[in-house]
Amino acid sequence: xxxxxxxxxxxxxxxxxxxxxxxxxxxxxxxxxxxxxxxxxxxxxxxxxxxxxxxxxxxxxxxxxxxxxxxxxxxxxxxxxxxxxxxxxxxxxxxxxxxxxxxxxxxxxxxxxxxxxxxxxxxxxxxxxxxxxxxxxxxxxxxxxxxxxxxxxxxxxxxxxxxxx
Numbered sequence: 001x002x003x004x005x006x007x008x009x010x011x012x013x014x015x016x017x018x019x020x021x022x023x024x025x026x027x028x029x030x031x032x033x034x035x036x037x038x039x040x041x042x043x044x045x046x047x048x049x050x051x052x053x054x055x056x057x058x059x060x061x062x063x064x065x066x067x068x069x070x071x072x073x074x075x076x077x078x079x080x081x082x083x084x085x086x087x088x089x090x091x092x093x094x095x096x097x098x099x100x101x102x103x104x105x106x107x108x109x110x111x112x113x114x115x116x117x118x119x120x121x122x123x124x125x126x127x128x129x130x131x132x133x134x135x136x137x138x139x140x141x142x143x144x145x146x147x148x149x150x151x152x153x154x155x156x157x158x159x160x161x162x163x164x165x
Contacts, residue, residue: 004111008032008154011107015156018100021081025161032111035153039146042153043132051136059133064145066125070101072143076158108147108154115150123147138162 008030015028022028033042039061047056064072074097078084084093109121120126124147132144132155143158 003114004149004152005032007107007111007114008152011104011111011156014103014107018077018082019158022077023080025163026080027159027161028157030107030154030156032149033153033155035148035151039130039148039153043134043146043155046155047134055136055138057135059135061130061132061146063128064131066127066129069124069129069131069145073101073104073158076141076143108149111152111154112149115152119150123149 009032011030015030019026019028033046035042037045040058043058043061047058048054050056077100078097084096087093087096105122105124108123112119112123113121123129127147129145129147132146134142134144136142139159139161141158141160144155146153146155148154
């Protein structure tokens with residue numbers, strides 16, 4: 001049974017709960033799309049729908065290895081109320097960090113194996129995963145990555161909207 005979109009929807013909810021601890025203006029999401037075109041064409045068409053006057057600009061992609069992805073996610077997620085500096089024990093800090101990152105990783109694996117029971121359980125580890133260079137002057141710390149699972153692209157984003165004056 002194909003429940004991959006359901007698992008990505010659950011991941012989206014999980015990310016939404018994490019961003020609530022990060023603070024105002026933070027947005028985290030994961031969405032699944034049919035992979036009908038190249039990655040570059042898909043991103044260009046998708047971000048064209050996000051705003052007015054071409055606010056979002058796609059400047060290309062690079063492959064990102066899992067270790068770098070983990071580091072980037074840790075730096076984004078563990079701020080605000082989830083700041084691990086508030087945890088005294090180094091063992092507890094590492095345990096919390098690993099737990100959250102493995103939760104995220106597991107959603108991709110569940111989506112993958114729901115499409116193919118013999119599929120890769122850790123597509124973020126086995127790759128390829130692409131970091132997307134997307135800019136918007138109204139946001140700081142934009143981070144987008146994309147992984148293809150079966151015939152789907154999973155686009156995951158972590159953004160922070162600048163304060164409007």
